[in-house]
Amino acid sequence: MGIREKFAERFPVADVRPVATPTIPGPAGAPTGKPIASPIRLRRLPVERQWPAWFIVAFQATILLVGIGAWETGAKLGWIDPFFWSRPSAIFATMLTFFTAGDAMTDIGFTFRAAIIGFVLGTSAGTALGLSFWWSRNYAMLAQPYIVCFESIPKLALAPLIILVFGVGLSSKIAIGVALTVVVSTLTTFSGVKSVDRDLERLMYSLGASRWQVFCKVVVPSVLPWGISVLRVNIGLALTGAIVGEFIASQHGLGRAILYAGQTYEIALVWVAVLVLSMLSIAMYLGVSRLETVLMRHIKR
Amino acid sequence: MPTPKIELSGVSQEFEKPDGTVFHALDNLTIRVDAGRFASLIGPSGCGKSTIFNIIAGLQQPSRGGVIINGRDATGMVGGVGYMLQKDLLFPWRTVLDNIVLGLEVRGVSNQEARAYALPFLHKYGLGGFEHAYPSALSGGMRQRAALLRTLLYDSEVILLDEPFGALDAQTRSRMQEWLLQIWQDFGKTVIFVTHDVEEAVYLSDEIYVMAARPGRVIAHLPVPIERPRPREITLGRTFMRLKEDCLNLLNSFEQHAEAA
Secondary structure, three states: OOHHHHHHHHOOOOOOOOOOOOEEEOOOOOEEEEEOOOOOOOOOOOOOOOOOHHHHHHHHHHHHHHHHHHHHHHHHHOOOOHHHHOOHHHHHHHHHHHHHOOOHHHHHHHHHHHHHHHHHHHHHHHHHHHHHOOOOHHHHHHHHHHHHHHHHOOHHHHHHHHHHHHOOOHHHHHHHHHHHHHHHHHHHHHHHHHOOOHHHHHHHHHOOOOHHHHHHHHHHHHHHHHHHHOHHHHHHHHHHHHHHHHHHOOOOOHHHHHHHHHHOOOHHHHHHHHHHHHHHHHHHHHHHHHHHHHHHHHOOO | OOOOOEEEEEEEEEEEOOOOOEEEEEEEEEEEEOOOOEEEEEOOOOOOHHHHHHHHOOOOOOOEEEEEEOOEEOOOOOOOOEEEOOOOOOOOOOOHHHHHOHHHHHOOOOHHHHHHHHHHHHHHOOOOOOOOOOHHHOOHHHHHHHHHHHHHHOOOOEEEEEOOOOOOOHHHHHHHHHHHHHHHHHHOOEEEEEEOOHHHHHHHOOEEEEEEOOOEEEEEEEEOOOOOOOOHHHHHOHHHHHHHHHHHHHHHHHHHHHHHO
């Protein structure tokens, strides 16, 4: 039985005819019969069946376990050189000693503090600078090339200089974090300022509002979502700044731990520090996401 | 003759186009509206209706002529009139109540006082129960009500309405017109209303200024001799029909004239 017969059986009323092929009409309007396109084909809408959530989680866990297992076996069988790559069991053992014996909390605390302070300072300074451009178009035009230039500098290239100026302590790590975050915030906030609805400003002026009132009641609330969108980017940048600072010169911090372990061929310790750093990064990212949701709720659109 | 509440005398607006020629947006415009009157401006698009409002509201400086409000020169001065545009311009991050008190807030009234003052109006004029809703939850008609209440509660004596119902569907529109008339009678403000809907202009106004474009100018000033309150049926009456026809004829003749030129 052909497809047409089957279809007719299931839907007896439906009159299934072959779809007409489009043709070019001749000069007198009569179709020449010459097709301009291949015949229309009916396709099913591509739809992917969704897996249940538990299956996805289980799948993910399996991939992780298989990966770790392969690493461990590979190291045991000599496919992977454990001198360079270490192995999961050694990393786990080192993790335990790292948290029990060493001054792990000092290092974590140091890196965490540097990242958070750099993040807060850089983001708030950048936001304030970006908002300030609303006050004067001339001033904004004047400042723009400098901002763009500063943005184009690879800020990490300045890190050695920053260490020289601010010393090997916490302040130099914060300064690198600020250098990385401040421009992002400034540029994003400035974009926000440029997109403020002119009509809302005009409405406020027509009500006799002062510039300060327009700034507080229109500009700041309008720009806020832009400022918030930059938070997640900045927390990552601030952490990068802190680690690079610690790489160059430091007495504490996870970045220093990584560098030190690498130089003494304690590869397991490198992995431990990297893992802890990832955890820290995830924790800060989640914290900022939470902050974002709370702030966004207040300026509900 | 008493001093009019608001007067535009000889207002002209010219712009220099990029090619150096001068574009006349408004030419020697004179409009006088007495206190408590409802005046409409009708005209084709591009006749400078919005420019007139920007000039009255002080957001734009006319090339020549001036604006006199309450007998005082208000040319280029902001804050003298309440101004409402077709776009409702409600602040999306403020609740309806907080949007409505904006004008009072700008004038330095404390938030609490302003809210207490505004709340009864909100209930009286059909926004009861929505005071804590955000504008995004409101229908187009409701949003325009909120925007108009905000303009009214600013408490200036002159209100400019720039096609406030232009974006609404026909039914909502006619309900809003009746609502506007009620609120106008309650508040006793002087209103200047811009529309390109002739029927709307005749139904609402005490007087109509008919305008032509290129350059924007007043070609006729027609009183509307229909008593208030005006039930909907008057739109079928003879006076209404004739006035509407007059307006349309005026608009058409100048349109053709402009096209021939």
